[in-house]
Amino acid sequence: MKSLKQVLGGDLRQFTMVGALIALLIAFEIASGGRMLTSSNFQNLLSGNAYVLILAIGMVMVIVIGQIDLSVGSVAGVVGMIVALTARDLNVPWWVALFIGLGVGMLIGAWQGMWVARIGIPGFITTLAGMLIFRGVVIWISGSISVPVPDEFRTLGSGYLPEWGPTFTQMNNSTLLLGILAIVALGWTQFRKYSRLSSMASEKPPLWPVVVRVVLIALVIGYLTWLFGSGRPGTSFPIPGLILVALVLVYSTITQRTRFGRHIYAVGGNRAAAALSGVDTKRVTFIVMANMSFLAAIAGIMFVGRATAAGPSDGTAWELDAIAAVFIGGAAVSGGIGTVTASMVGGLVMAVLNSGLSLMGVGADRTAVIKGLVLLAAVAFDVYNKEQGRPSILGRLFPKKEPVATAAEPAGSAPVAGKKG
Amino acid sequence: MGDARPILEMQHITKDFPGVRALDGVTMSVRTADIHAICGENGAGKSTLMKVLSGVYPHGTYGGAIVFDGQEVEFKGIKSSERAGIVIIHQELALIPELSIVENIFLGNEIVKNGLIDWDEARRRTLDLLARVGLSIDPSTPIKTLGVGQQQLVEIAKALSKDVRLLILDEPTSALNEDDSENLLNLMLGLKAKGITCLMISHKLNEIAAVSDAVTVIRDGKTVETYPVEAGAVDEDRIIRSMVGRSLENRYPEHTPTIGETIFEVRNWRVEHPTLPGRLICNDSNFTVKRGEIVGFAGLMGAGRTELARSIFGRSYGIFVSGEIFLRGEKVVLPNVRAAIRNGIAYVPEDRKTLGLNLLDSIKVTTVSANLDGILRRGLIDDAMEYEVAEGYRKSMRTKAPSVDVGVKTLSGGNQQKVVLAKWMFPDPDVLILDEPTRGIDVGAKYEIYRLIQELSDEGKAVVVISSELPELMGITDRIYTICEGRITGVVDTAEANQEQLMRMMTTTASMAR
């Protein structure tokens, strides 16, 4: 148990989720007779769900500050439609339309952020209003009909990386390069972190868990690289997936490693204490709400690219998928808890369920029932563990042998009177 | 003194949390109708023991046996212990501020007639209960309008509504002023006369001395000793000795201050109440603090000391009207908390749980939270640096915790306070305002916190200590300002001060001042 923990680096809950995801993949692979773990299925899975996962990135930040955003689907829809209309009617290049779309997303975000942060209307109400307003706007400006978008957007929504270089690799070389870069980068950060820690600690932490961890990471990424890269010629790791990965990296860094990120968690954990620690709680709320609409704009644009046209009902109920992903990822409704990476895992669980069930020929009706039950089960599991004070299912399977080993140390903490003076 | 038959016996109680053994075979016995005091250092396991007893931690999650009234009991939850007549009043008050007294008292035990709540009957009974605890207020008053002392009495009234036979009070007086505390202790004596047993956790040895019939001392999850006492004859030294394992000759460390020039000055400070326009909560307050000086703010609860401190700390309370702040001789404007922190002011709030801490955070994250710039490397938070800082404070302040990665929620009160202090020491401020820094803290840890305060002043910082305990202020400060109804009513050198004089100044009303 202890060595398992060392390898995983402590965060067992997240790895329980990853374990569940892998188990799900294997189960579907078997049940569908080997159609789950294929190049084309994985490529579809990623480019077909990238937009929801991007929404989940913003949503987890919103939920961490104790708010919720119900308008993301409508905002994505409105932005997609505006992009399509400007490209068609104003005769501007595709990238101008793209930037107009992102700008509209930011404006909408500023509008909602203002109501929540400055005026103090709860996010639930502000964005419920936003959901109605922006859905209305989409139908209004589109006249209820679909509008095609320029071909360039297809690259964003469902494109592939270029082919180049030698053919003996037997796969798409762009994907291969990405995979190698990812392994090197992850390995390098792990070892650097280790050397920083060991240069500080009085006794050197063991090296082997880091090595095992890096090897495991390399194996997983290697497998995924092969899976994505070895598909039909002309296919590769999908571009929407690449956008997603880039955003996940950026937002993980923001939430975990910057001052602003700490402020987000502080506002969600205890607003009053955060304010007394020098956090501008209104500014944090404003930025997080505004950022959500910005990401919704990106998601909306990617979606119309994939669909090749913007429709009046695009984005309907996306907010629910995004919120579900965040809560399956272990976020707390009361705020203060939740991470970008865990929400991605949560979102992937949903995506794999969708894909696997449809491979097995399960209809949308029953898929919805199953997804609902999975959401309940995942959150119930969290609640149960919290109540029991137990960290995870792994903790229960491998009970600790030395429960009081650490407690012996504070014995020396009795105050020493009169040391001074 | 109660009769000799024990109403409660706890045998070899053990309780583990992840990484910590909170209780390690506690055995104690309580006689019927006694007031039984439980003492021990912060983190000794007192609250945990009481939670085991009252079913907060249900049977099966702890080891050992509880015998109540001659029968072994296995409580499944608070409800089942209440049915047996054991009621606990927690360290943190558990009333709902928005609801009225009567609603709070019968919350969870509503009197139902024909499927509807019988409010008339509830009110009648509430009046009765309030009379028993000596409160004469309208039962429909919302809790949030009551002072802490009155809320505490409502908690007891609530306990009495449940036919209590054993009442557990976890640090009942830690947030009360002297009058309210005395009132509460008298009430406990009254309950005892009616045959109700009280178990009281307290860090205030004088209160234990005043009312208790027996004392049990717990250290590191074990019973150190338990003995009956003649009322009024508790040996405080003996308790301290068994609590901390040796005797403390002095409650307050010796200290020779090195006082420099004035570095912090507030002039003509006027602040309005946040919701009642026109009402001044700080009225023309003037005070100065010198480098290396420890200044005390004395006053009754509600005198406006916290309000004064928080309005100075980046206008985080009330509506600023007028006034000036001088730091190191220069006038500064501090419109928000960030500006105050940047200018080298720190304010450690009185209420750790609601204002000082994010209970979801670890020790590590809390320690650096007021000075994230201090752990940035190329704009990003450096994990290793963060760990080093937090671990450094944990060691130097002797915070009792398995590691800096554990949540502050799991720490005992005293250790939480140390973490909050570390959080405000890390920005390295020039002026530290400490609001009730030793509330709910054991004698040993108090001594350490006093020493920390003195060390900070020796580093040339100006320290302001707000405290409701006059002996504490007399023990550690160099100068004391008295505050009454939002006004500073006087200032004395601590060396020349005496309690009676301070009390007089603390109750001088506005018209009589100067």
Ligand SMILES: Nc1ncnc2c1ncn2[C@@H]1O[C@H](COP(=O)(O)OP(=O)(O)OP(=O)(O)O)[C@@H](O)[C@H]1O
């Ligand atoms: N929920 C919990 N999870 C983990 N550890 C806990 C938890 N509750 C208490 N502890 C640990 O158990 C020990 C005893 O805590 P307890 O609250 O009983 O102390 P206490 O004697 O009441 O202290 P204080 O005087 O500060 O209130 C402490 O070391 C504390 O950190």
Ligand SMILES: [Mg+2]
């Ligand atoms: Mg306690």
